Amino acid sequence: MKKLKILFSVVFVTFLFTGCLYNFMIPEPEIPTDPDDPDAPEISFTQDIVPIFTSAKCVSCHNGGQAPNLTGTNVYSNIVPGYVNTSDPESSSIYDYPSPATGKHSWAKYSTTQASQILLWINQGAQNN
Numbered sequence: 274m275k276k277l278k279i280l281f282s283v284v285f286v287t288f289l290f291t292g293c294l295y296n297f298m299i300p301e302p303e304i305p306t307d308p309d310d311p312d313a314p315e316i317s318f319t320q321d322i323v324p325i326f327t328s329a330k331c332v333s334c335h336n337g338g339q340a341p342n343l344t345g346t347n348v349y350s351n352i353v354p355g356y357v358n359t360s361d362p363e364s365s366s367i368y369d370y371p372s373p374a375t376g377k378h379s380w381a382k383y384s385t386t387q388a389s390q391i392l393l394w395i396n397q398g399a400q401n402n
Contacts, residue, residue: 304389308396316394317402323348325387329371334381341367349401362395 305313316322326332326343335343341351356367363369368391371378383391394400 301384301386304386304393306389306392306396308393308398313393313397316390316397318349318394318400319402321390322394325383325390329383329387330381331371353399353401357395357399359395359399362392365395368392368395 307313326335326348332343335341337344341356342348343351352367356365358365368388369375369377371382372388373382373385374388
């Protein structure tokens, strides 16, 4: 009987310690999307936007076989003005379609930070800089 109590105690303590695992989630930094916000960074197309297409795995499909072509040196001319609406930035296909807030492009989405950067870039006039 004493061995059984020890066994149950060991099992209980084992479950107690393994049940206390906690994964810390570090929130993504929030990027203001209003271009008039003094905290809004200046978004560069070549330094900030083009790398999103690679890191979000957009170029695995949009590499010339599927429009828009997000590879090479003609990326800007392939998305502006057809996929960018500077008068209503939130309706821009390049922002809205793979946005994490929509279910339109379920196989690959931007992160919240990436979507904010793209929206801010469009709000800043979608410059080829």
